[in-house]
Amino acid sequence: MDKKVPNKVVEGDDKTKKAKRVQKKKVCQFCVDKVEHIDYKDVGKLRRFITEKGKIIPRRTSGVCAMHQRELTTAIKRARYMVLLPFKAE
């Protein structure tokens, strides 16, 4: 009884790209909280979606869905106008 061990030729295995990108599951924070309308007065929340320089973090980074990103940009712009958020941080 000799079992045939399949000879696995591992070739080209090291050719696989070393894509070491940690994929965190991005879930829209607003969808999780079931926020339908983003309040521009909620600066604490809005601040999490702007950079230190006061720029709005792009969707692909923050993981916010398209619908909420739209709401978010409007809210941030409104908040800026109301001087709740800076246009540009020094």
Ligand SMILES: [Zn+2]
């Ligand atoms: Zn969403």
